[in-house]
Amino acid sequence: MDGAQATGHKKVNVRRLGADFYSFSGHKMLGPSGTGVLYGRKELLDELPQLISGGETVRDTTLTTHNLAPVPDKFEAGLQDYAGIIGLGAAVDYMRGLDLDALERHERQINGNITEWLLAHRVARIIGPQEARRRPAILNMILDGHDPFDIAKVLDEASGIMLRAGKHCLHSWYNKTGTSDSMRASFHCYNTLHEADVFIDALGKFIGA
Numbered sequence: 001m002d003g004a005q006a007t008g009h010k011k012v013n014v015r016r017l018g019a020d021f022y023s024f025s026g027h028k029m030l031g032p033s034g035t036g037v038l039y040g041r042k043e044l045l046d047e048l049p050q051l052i053s054g055g056e057t058v059r060d061t062t063l064t065t066h067n068l069a070p071v072p073d074k075f076e077a078g079l080q081d082y083a084g085i086i087g088l089g090a091a092v093d094y095m096r097g098l099d100l101d102a103l104e105r106h107e108r109q110i111n112g113n114i115t116e117w118l119l120a121h122r123v124a125r126i127i128g129p130q131e132a133r134r135r136p137a138i139l140n141m142i143l144d145g146h147d148p149f150d151i152a153k154v155l156d157e158a159s160g161i162m163l164r165a166g167k168h169c170l171h172s173w174y175n176k177t178g179t180s181d182s183m184r185a186s187f188h189c190y191n192t193l194h195e196a197d198v199f200i201d202a203l204g205k206f207i208g209a
Contacts, residue, residue: 031091
């Protein structure tokens with residue numbers, strides 16, 4: 001199960017989910033880029049083959065044989081990104097100190113304010129559920145007649161609003177459905193209701209709404 005979009009925003013119980021494997025990235029939960037976590041059931045991790053081998057992944061070797069180290073060492077060849085791992089650990093500690101239910105409500109309120117404005121003014125097609133409560137941290141939209149890259153650049157330079165434009169690493173879905181590039185806003189604990197108002201005001205000025 002890919003948990004990158006959930007782990008930094010809500011409570012996750014991998015045992016209740018029944019996941020054999022659960023992965024998530026560090027940078028989407030306030031940690032350093034280039035880090036991530038793979039959870040796996042012990043018996044499956046024992047069976048999982050290595051991607052690469054090297055120092056510390058084996059207990060002993062001969063010229064023709066090797067004896068693997070136990071999980072997780074058998075997957076950790078070479079020098080690890082210990083600085084990134086320490087940073088990710090700090091992010092985990094920080095996230096554990098948050099009220100994740102309150103965080104989800106906060107994100108939903110920010111998203112809901114912007115979503116209501118978009119729907120009321122009929123200026124955007126929202127990709128995914130129309131209700132903000134079903135996608136608290138994500139708002140992916142298409143503004144017909146406007147290039148999402150232009151909007152993202154203008155809002156960044158004029159109002160300090162960071163957005164992402166494009167196919168969001170999901171080209172296969174965009175191509176299959178014939179959907180054009182979209183613009184995505186993402187929300188987290190550091191965003192405020194005031195910033196939602198700033199976004200609405202800046203976008204309204206850009207599109208003349």
